[in-house]
Amino acid sequence: MDEFSRHNTQPTPAGLRPGRDLSKWIWFVPAIAVVVAVLPLPYGFYKGLRWLVAAAAAFLAWKEYELNGKRANPFTWIFGAIALLYNPIVPIHLFKLLWVVLNLITAAAFFGHYRLRLSKD
Numbered sequence: 001m002d003e004f005s006r007h008n009t010q011p012t013p014a015g016l017r018p019g020r021d022l023s024k025w026i027w028f029v030p031a032i033a034v035v036v037a038v039l040p041l042p043y044g045f046y047k048g049l050r051w052l053v054a055a056a057a058a059f060l061a062w063k064e065y066e067l068n069g070k071r072a073n074p075f076t077w078i079f080g081a082i083a084l085l086y087n088p089i090v091p092i093h094l095f096k097l098l099w100v101v102l103n104l105i106t107a108a109a110f111f112g113h114y115r116l117r118l119s120k121d
Contacts, residue, residue, distance in 0.1 A: 016067050016117055024114065030056040031110035034103040050088035053106065057082035060113065075113060082106055 016022065030053045037049050061079035065072060085092060085102065094102070 016063050022063075026056055026059065027110045027114035031107040031114075034106045034110075037103050038100045047088065050086045050091060053086040054083045054088060056110075057086065078109055079113075082109060 033049050033052055037046065057079040061076050061083060064075040064079065068076075086106075
């Protein structure tokens with residue numbers, strides 16, 4: 001049994017439960033924002049989006065790490081990678097079509113993590 005399968009059988013640790021320990025908006029706001037970002041919008045929106053998504057992803061990566069015995073799990077790596085990809089300090093510049101695909105994958109990661117943590121209560 002691989003690491004991801006073992007992790008999925010464990011209940012959501014206290015401190016990471018949507019609606020109880022954390023507001024559901026920590027997942028929904030960045031997920032909705034990256035979906036909206038597929039539209040042609042002013043550059044300022046995308047700069048703000050980088051701050052929002054990087055902060056939410058870094059926070060969720062840290063919570064996963066802290067609440068799983070200070071051990072990295074797949075979610076720690078996924079949200080850590082998202083935080084690096086969207087980081088506003090050293091921005092990564094890609095072409096629009098690739099950003100659209102990455103935005104949809106990012107939204108799926110936030111929504112999927114929310115649903116998984118909600119169902120493991």
